[in-house]
Amino acid sequence: MPSRDFDKDVGKALSRVRRSRRMTQRLLGRYIGVAPQTVHKMEKGEIRISAGQLYLAAQALASPIKSFFPRQKALKQSPRLLSLQRLLSDFQQIRSPKLQEMVVLASRALANHSGATKNAAASAAAPHPPGRTHLRAPAAASRSARRSRPRAASPPAPRTR
Incomplete structure (x- = not known):
């Protein structure tokens, strides 16, 4: 208005x-x-x-x-907004501050996991430069893998007569 x-x-x-x-x-x-x-x-x-x-x-x-002041007409609420209102109402009924903090931490963890999943999906769908693989082991792991790899037997020493 x-x-x-x-x-x-x-x-x-x-x-x-x-x-x-x-x-x-x-x-x-x-x-x-x-x-x-x-x-x-x-x-x-x-x-x-x-x-x-x-x-x-x-x-x-x-x-x-x-x-x-003019009266506001009831706004059509989205399902997501209704879910958020229910979540807030339920959260307010939790009396223990420790439990409330646990809910907040769990919510953040879920949000971060959701964001990580979206980021992983986006990076998997992104084109990669030619000649490089995106599933390469980290450099430190590669070095340790090389150390533990069995070496080929060295050629036998020449025999002397």
């Missing part, structure tokens, strides 16, 4: 509440410290009403501030 529309909605609500209380724009203007013409412009959404003025208007009209 653009701010201009929001200002008009707040102004309409101010006008509605003011009229329901049978208060004039002049009297409301005195309460909030502005001229009656300014109250008229606020109600039309031509100028914004400040937070302080809205607070004073709510007191003068004996109305909660939330009555001046």
Whole structure:
């Protein structure tokens, strides 16, 4: 909702509440410290009403501030958002701080595992430079493997007669 529309909605609500209380724009203007013409412009959404003025208007009209704001329609929630809300609700029911910390650590571990799985899948799908294999053993392992490998027998020493 653009701010201009929001200002008009707040102004309409101010006008509605003011009229329901049978208060004039002049009297409301005195309460909030502005001229009656300014109250008229606020109600039309031509100028914004400040937070302080809205607070004073709510007191003068004996109305909660939330009555001046448009009601939000229930938003269609995605299944993922609903799952997140259930998770948060369940987490809040855990009374032990130690158990809560364990849940946080488990969540991080799962997230890291999920990220590692995605990274591994991405690197497996990525093209590799020609002539090189991506399944090469680390250099340290290669050296140790060379040391433990049995050596071929050296040629026999020449016999002398």
